[in-house]
Amino acid sequence: MPKQLSDLYADLCARAQQPAPDGAHVLYVAGRRCGWATHAACDALRDAPGIACDEAALHIGAHLKPGAELNAVLENTAQLLRQANCLRGWRDELLDVMDGNEPVGVIERAAVRPLGLLTHAVHLSAWTPDGRMWVARRALSKSTDPGMWDTLVGGLAVSGEDLELALVRECGEEAGLDPHHLARRTPLRTILRIHRRLPEGYQVEDVLTSTCVLAADARPANRDGEVMEIATLDVATVLRQIEEGEFTLEAALVIVEDIMQRRAAGQI
Numbered sequence: 001m002p003k004q005l006s007d008l009y010a011d012l013c014a015r016a017q018q019p020a021p022d023g024a025h026v027l028y029v030a031g032r033r034c035g036w037a038t039h040a041a042c043d044a045l046r047d048a049p050g051i052a053c054d055e056a057a058l059h060i061g062a063h064l065k066p067g068a069e070l071n072a073v074l075e076n077t078a079q080l081l082r083q084a085n086c087l088r089g090w091r092d093e094l095l096d097v098m099d100g101n102e103p104v105g106v107i108e109r110a111a112v113r114p115l116g117l118l119t120h121a122v123h124l125s126a127w128t129p130d131g132r133m134w135v136a137r138r139a140l141s142k143s144t145d146p147g148m149w150d151t152l153v154g155g156l157a158v159s160g161e162d163l164e165l166a167l168v169r170e171c172g173e174e175a176g177l178d179p180h181h182l183a184r185r186t187p188l189r190t191i192l193r194i195h196r197r198l199p200e201g202y203q204v205e206d207v208l209t210s211t212c213v214l215a216a217d218a219r220p221a222n223r224d225g226e227v228m229e230i231a232t233l234d235v236a237t238v239l240r241q242i243e244e245g246e247f248t249l250e251a252a253l254v255i256v257e258d259i260m261q262r263r264a265a266g267q268i
Contacts, residue, residue: 005239005256005259005263006260008239008242008243008256009253009256009257009260012242012249012252012253012256013192013253015196015249016192016194016195016196016249017194017195017196018195018196018197019195019197020036020116020197021036021038021039021197021202022039023038023039024036024037024039024116024202025037025039025042025053025056025057025058026056026057026058027057027058027060027115027116027117028057028058028059028060028062029060029061029070029074029097029099029104029105030060030061030062030064030065030066030070030104030105031059031062031063032099032104033099034097034098034099034104034115034117034118035115035116035117035118035202035204036115036116036201036202036204037058037114037116038086038114038115038116038202040084040086040114041058041081041086041114041115042058043084044080044083044084044086045058045060045080048076048077048080049076050073050076051073051077060073060074060077061073061074061105066103066104066105070104070105071105071106074097074105074106074107075107075108077107077111077115078107078110078111081111081114082110082111086114086200086201087110087111087114087200088110088113088143088144088200089110089143090110091108091109091110092108093108094106094107094108094109094158094159095107095108095109095112095117095119095156095157095158095159096159097117098117098118106159109156109158112201113198113200113201113202114200114201115201116201116202116204117204118204118205119157119203119204119205119206120156120157120163120166120205120206120208121154121156121157121206121207121208121250122153122154122156122157122163122166122167122170122188122208122209122210123151123153123154123167123207123208123209123210123250123251123254124151124153124154124167124170124171124175124177124182124185124209124210124211124212125151125152125209125210125211125212125254125255125258126151126152126153126175126211126213126214126220127211127213127214128213128214128216128232129213129214129215129216131235131268132232132233132235133152133232133233133234133235133238133255134152134175134214134220134230134232135149135150135151135152135230135231135232135233135238135247135251135255136149136150136151136152136153136174136175136220136222136227136229136230136231137149137150137227137228137229137230137231138150138226138227138228138248139225139226139227139228140228141225141226142226144198145248147228148246148247148248148251149241149246149247149248149251150227150247150248150250150251151209151250151251151254151255152174152175152220152230153167153170153171153174153175153177154170154174154250154251154254155169155170155173155174163188163208164187164188167208167210168182172223173223173224173226174222174223174224174226174227175220175221175222175227175230176219176220176221176223177214177218177220181214181215181218182212184212184213185210185211186210186211186212187210188208188209188210189208189209189210190206190207190208191207191208191209191253191254191257192206192207193205193206193207194206194207194249194250194253196249205250207250207254209254209257209258211258211261211262235259235268238255239256239259242255242256
Protein backbone atom coordinates (compact mmCIF):
# COMPACT_ATOMS: atom_id res chain seq x y z
CA MET A 1 0.00 0.00 0.00
CA PRO A 2 1.60 3.31 -1.03
CA LYS A 3 2.33 5.44 1.99
CA GLN A 4 0.67 8.51 0.50
CA LEU A 5 -2.60 6.57 0.20
CA SER A 6 -2.53 5.59 3.87
CA ASP A 7 -1.67 9.19 4.76
CA LEU A 8 -4.63 10.42 2.74
CA TYR A 9 -6.93 8.01 4.54
CA ALA A 10 -5.56 9.06 7.92
CA ASP A 11 -6.17 12.72 7.06
CA LEU A 12 -9.76 11.93 6.03
CA CYS A 13 -10.37 10.00 9.25
CA ALA A 14 -9.03 12.91 11.29
CA ARG A 15 -11.45 15.27 9.54
CA ALA A 16 -14.28 12.89 10.44
CA GLN A 17 -13.64 13.06 14.19
CA GLN A 18 -14.63 16.35 15.77
CA PRO A 19 -16.03 17.22 19.20
CA ALA A 20 -19.66 18.24 19.60
CA PRO A 21 -20.49 21.87 18.72
CA ASP A 22 -19.84 24.56 21.30
CA GLY A 23 -22.80 24.88 23.63
CA ALA A 24 -24.25 21.49 22.69
CA HIS A 25 -26.18 19.61 25.39
CA VAL A 26 -26.22 15.87 25.91
CA LEU A 27 -29.54 14.57 24.60
CA TYR A 28 -31.59 12.01 26.49
CA VAL A 29 -34.68 10.42 24.95
CA ALA A 30 -36.86 8.36 27.31
CA GLY A 31 -34.01 8.58 29.79
CA ARG A 32 -31.46 7.12 27.38
CA ARG A 33 -28.45 8.99 26.05
CA CYS A 34 -29.00 9.33 22.31
CA GLY A 35 -27.20 12.39 20.96
CA TRP A 36 -26.03 16.00 21.22
CA ALA A 37 -28.53 18.85 20.90
CA THR A 38 -27.23 22.16 19.56
CA HIS A 39 -27.62 25.33 21.58
CA ALA A 40 -30.15 26.58 19.00
CA ALA A 41 -32.16 23.36 19.31
CA CYS A 42 -32.23 23.67 23.10
CA ASP A 43 -33.52 27.24 22.82
CA ALA A 44 -36.23 26.14 20.38
CA LEU A 45 -37.38 23.28 22.60
CA ARG A 46 -37.05 24.77 26.06
CA ASP A 47 -40.24 24.36 28.13
CA ALA A 48 -42.10 22.49 25.36
CA PRO A 49 -44.50 19.73 26.51
CA GLY A 50 -42.60 16.57 27.41
CA ILE A 51 -39.24 18.32 27.11
CA ALA A 52 -36.91 19.70 29.76
CA CYS A 53 -33.56 21.44 29.47
CA ASP A 54 -30.96 22.12 32.15
CA GLU A 55 -27.43 23.48 32.01
CA ALA A 56 -25.93 20.25 30.66
CA ALA A 57 -28.67 18.17 29.05
CA LEU A 58 -31.85 18.17 26.98
CA HIS A 59 -34.44 15.58 28.05
CA ILE A 60 -37.18 14.46 25.65
CA GLY A 61 -39.91 12.23 27.05
CA ALA A 62 -37.96 11.61 30.23
CA HIS A 63 -40.75 9.61 31.90
CA LEU A 64 -42.05 7.86 28.80
CA LYS A 65 -41.38 4.41 27.40
CA PRO A 66 -40.83 3.71 23.69
CA GLY A 67 -44.16 3.80 21.90
CA ALA A 68 -46.82 6.05 20.41
CA GLU A 69 -46.75 8.68 23.17
CA LEU A 70 -42.99 9.13 22.94
CA ASN A 71 -43.15 9.26 19.13
CA ALA A 72 -45.77 12.01 19.39
CA VAL A 73 -43.37 14.06 21.55
CA LEU A 74 -40.60 13.43 19.01
CA GLU A 75 -42.89 14.52 16.18
CA ASN A 76 -43.66 17.75 18.03
CA THR A 77 -39.93 18.18 18.67
CA ALA A 78 -39.24 18.13 14.93
CA GLN A 79 -42.06 20.58 14.24
CA LEU A 80 -40.76 23.01 16.86
CA LEU A 81 -37.27 22.82 15.36
CA ARG A 82 -38.80 23.49 11.96
CA GLN A 83 -40.66 26.54 13.22
CA ALA A 84 -37.43 27.85 14.75
CA ASN A 85 -35.58 27.48 11.41
CA CYS A 86 -33.20 24.89 12.88
CA LEU A 87 -33.74 22.41 10.04
CA ARG A 88 -32.49 22.19 6.48
CA GLY A 89 -35.65 21.35 4.60
CA TRP A 90 -38.18 18.68 5.53
CA ARG A 91 -37.96 15.14 4.14
CA ASP A 92 -41.16 13.42 5.33
CA GLU A 93 -39.00 10.39 6.18
CA LEU A 94 -38.77 8.83 9.62
CA LEU A 95 -35.44 7.64 11.04
CA ASP A 96 -34.91 5.61 14.17
CA VAL A 97 -33.75 7.34 17.34
CA MET A 98 -31.08 4.95 18.57
CA ASP A 99 -29.78 4.07 22.03
CA GLY A 100 -26.68 2.18 20.92
CA ASN A 101 -28.08 -0.63 18.77
CA GLU A 102 -31.61 -0.34 20.13
CA PRO A 103 -34.29 1.90 18.59
CA VAL A 104 -36.10 4.09 21.10
CA GLY A 105 -38.45 6.00 18.81
CA VAL A 106 -38.74 7.68 15.40
CA ILE A 107 -38.23 11.25 14.21
CA GLU A 108 -38.28 13.28 11.01
CA ARG A 109 -35.04 12.88 9.11
CA ALA A 110 -34.32 16.62 8.92
CA ALA A 111 -34.17 16.79 12.73
CA VAL A 112 -31.36 14.28 13.29
CA ARG A 113 -28.41 16.68 12.87
CA PRO A 114 -29.63 19.43 15.24
CA LEU A 115 -30.11 16.66 17.81
CA GLY A 116 -26.87 14.82 17.00
CA LEU A 117 -28.68 11.50 16.55
CA LEU A 118 -26.93 8.41 15.20
CA THR A 119 -27.66 7.55 11.56
CA HIS A 120 -26.58 4.69 9.31
CA ALA A 121 -25.33 5.50 5.81
CA VAL A 122 -25.01 2.71 3.24
CA HIS A 123 -22.74 3.10 0.20
CA LEU A 124 -21.99 1.13 -2.93
CA SER A 125 -18.41 1.38 -4.16
CA ALA A 126 -18.84 0.32 -7.79
CA TRP A 127 -16.22 -0.63 -10.35
CA THR A 128 -16.05 -1.40 -14.05
CA PRO A 129 -14.41 -4.70 -15.12
CA ASP A 130 -11.38 -2.75 -16.41
CA GLY A 131 -10.71 -1.06 -13.05
CA ARG A 132 -12.46 2.30 -13.32
CA MET A 133 -14.78 3.62 -10.62
CA TRP A 134 -18.41 4.54 -11.07
CA VAL A 135 -19.08 7.86 -9.30
CA ALA A 136 -22.04 10.23 -9.08
CA ARG A 137 -22.27 14.01 -8.82
CA ARG A 138 -24.86 15.24 -6.34
CA ALA A 139 -27.66 17.43 -7.67
CA LEU A 140 -27.40 21.16 -7.06
CA SER A 141 -30.74 20.94 -5.22
CA LYS A 142 -29.29 18.73 -2.46
CA SER A 143 -29.35 20.41 0.96
CA THR A 144 -25.88 19.07 1.82
CA ASP A 145 -22.81 19.01 -0.43
CA PRO A 146 -24.63 20.07 -3.63
CA GLY A 147 -22.68 19.48 -6.83
CA MET A 148 -19.95 17.43 -5.17
CA TRP A 149 -18.82 14.01 -6.34
CA ASP A 150 -20.01 11.01 -4.36
CA THR A 151 -19.96 7.23 -4.40
CA LEU A 152 -22.23 5.80 -7.07
CA VAL A 153 -24.82 5.07 -4.37
CA GLY A 154 -25.11 6.42 -0.85
CA GLY A 155 -28.03 7.07 1.47
CA LEU A 156 -29.51 6.68 4.93
CA ALA A 157 -31.47 3.71 6.19
CA VAL A 158 -34.98 4.72 7.23
CA SER A 159 -36.85 3.60 10.33
CA GLY A 160 -37.00 -0.16 10.78
CA GLU A 161 -35.18 -0.85 7.51
CA ASP A 162 -32.69 -3.70 7.21
CA LEU A 163 -29.36 -2.18 6.15
CA GLU A 164 -28.77 -4.59 3.26
CA LEU A 165 -32.27 -3.85 1.94
CA ALA A 166 -31.64 -0.13 2.41
CA LEU A 167 -28.66 -0.39 0.07
CA VAL A 168 -30.68 -2.32 -2.53
CA ARG A 169 -33.37 0.40 -2.35
CA GLU A 170 -30.82 3.19 -2.71
CA CYS A 171 -29.18 1.42 -5.66
CA GLY A 172 -32.52 1.41 -7.45
CA GLU A 173 -33.35 5.03 -6.65
CA GLU A 174 -29.95 6.61 -7.23
CA ALA A 175 -28.39 4.47 -9.95
CA GLY A 176 -31.19 2.45 -11.56
CA LEU A 177 -29.55 -0.78 -10.42
CA ASP A 178 -31.87 -3.66 -9.65
CA PRO A 179 -31.04 -6.71 -7.49
CA HIS A 180 -29.75 -8.77 -10.42
CA HIS A 181 -27.13 -6.09 -11.12
CA LEU A 182 -25.86 -6.52 -7.54
CA ALA A 183 -25.61 -10.30 -7.38
CA ARG A 184 -21.84 -10.21 -6.88
CA ARG A 185 -21.58 -7.36 -4.39
CA THR A 186 -19.93 -7.91 -1.01
CA PRO A 187 -21.92 -7.75 2.24
CA LEU A 188 -22.05 -4.38 3.95
CA ARG A 189 -19.32 -3.64 6.47
CA THR A 190 -18.85 -0.67 8.78
CA ILE A 191 -15.65 1.27 8.17
CA LEU A 192 -16.02 4.00 10.83
CA ARG A 193 -18.37 6.23 12.82
CA ILE A 194 -18.23 9.88 11.83
CA HIS A 195 -18.45 12.65 14.43
CA ARG A 196 -18.49 15.93 12.53
CA ARG A 197 -19.73 19.46 13.12
CA LEU A 198 -22.12 20.74 10.48
CA PRO A 199 -23.77 24.16 10.11
CA GLU A 200 -27.09 22.65 11.22
CA GLY A 201 -25.72 20.50 14.03
CA TYR A 202 -23.66 17.37 14.61
CA GLN A 203 -23.27 14.38 12.31
CA VAL A 204 -22.96 11.09 14.17
CA GLU A 205 -23.04 8.44 11.48
CA ASP A 206 -21.97 4.86 10.94
CA VAL A 207 -20.60 4.55 7.39
CA LEU A 208 -21.16 1.15 5.79
CA THR A 209 -19.94 0.07 2.39
CA SER A 210 -20.38 -2.74 -0.11
CA THR A 211 -18.16 -3.27 -3.16
CA CYS A 212 -19.31 -4.48 -6.54
CA VAL A 213 -17.81 -4.90 -10.01
CA LEU A 214 -20.69 -4.13 -12.33
CA ALA A 215 -21.10 -5.94 -15.61
CA ALA A 216 -19.41 -4.37 -18.63
CA ASP A 217 -22.79 -3.49 -20.15
CA ALA A 218 -24.17 -1.89 -16.97
CA ARG A 219 -25.39 1.67 -17.47
CA PRO A 220 -26.33 3.23 -14.14
CA ALA A 221 -28.93 5.98 -14.42
CA ASN A 222 -30.47 8.10 -11.68
CA ARG A 223 -34.20 7.73 -10.96
CA ASP A 224 -34.91 10.04 -8.02
CA GLY A 225 -33.50 13.37 -9.23
CA GLU A 226 -30.82 13.55 -6.52
CA VAL A 227 -27.91 12.98 -8.95
CA MET A 228 -26.94 15.30 -11.80
CA GLU A 229 -24.23 13.18 -13.43
CA ILE A 230 -22.85 9.63 -13.35
CA ALA A 231 -19.39 8.88 -14.72
CA THR A 232 -16.49 6.45 -14.66
CA LEU A 233 -13.06 7.69 -13.58
CA ASP A 234 -9.68 6.01 -13.31
CA VAL A 235 -8.22 5.57 -9.84
CA ALA A 236 -5.57 8.27 -10.26
CA THR A 237 -8.22 10.85 -11.24
CA VAL A 238 -10.47 9.87 -8.34
CA LEU A 239 -7.63 10.24 -5.83
CA ARG A 240 -6.55 13.57 -7.29
CA GLN A 241 -10.10 14.92 -7.07
CA ILE A 242 -10.43 13.67 -3.50
CA GLU A 243 -7.25 15.52 -2.54
CA GLU A 244 -8.62 18.64 -4.24
CA GLY A 245 -11.82 18.43 -2.18
CA GLU A 246 -14.21 17.58 -5.01
CA PHE A 247 -15.71 14.53 -3.24
CA THR A 248 -17.83 14.52 -0.10
CA LEU A 249 -15.98 13.44 3.01
CA GLU A 250 -18.10 10.30 3.37
CA ALA A 251 -17.49 9.28 -0.24
CA ALA A 252 -13.76 9.98 0.06
CA LEU A 253 -13.53 7.73 3.12
CA VAL A 254 -15.43 4.91 1.42
CA ILE A 255 -13.49 5.15 -1.83
CA VAL A 256 -9.98 5.45 -0.37
CA GLU A 257 -10.64 2.59 2.05
CA ASP A 258 -11.90 0.44 -0.83
CA ILE A 259 -8.88 1.25 -2.99
CA MET A 260 -6.57 0.28 -0.11
CA GLN A 261 -8.44 -3.00 0.35
CA ARG A 262 -8.31 -3.83 -3.36
CA ARG A 263 -4.64 -2.96 -3.66
CA ALA A 264 -3.81 -5.12 -0.63
CA ALA A 265 -5.69 -8.00 -2.28
CA GLY A 266 -3.87 -7.49 -5.60
CA GLN A 267 -7.08 -6.50 -7.39
CA ILE A 268 -5.70 -3.16 -8.60
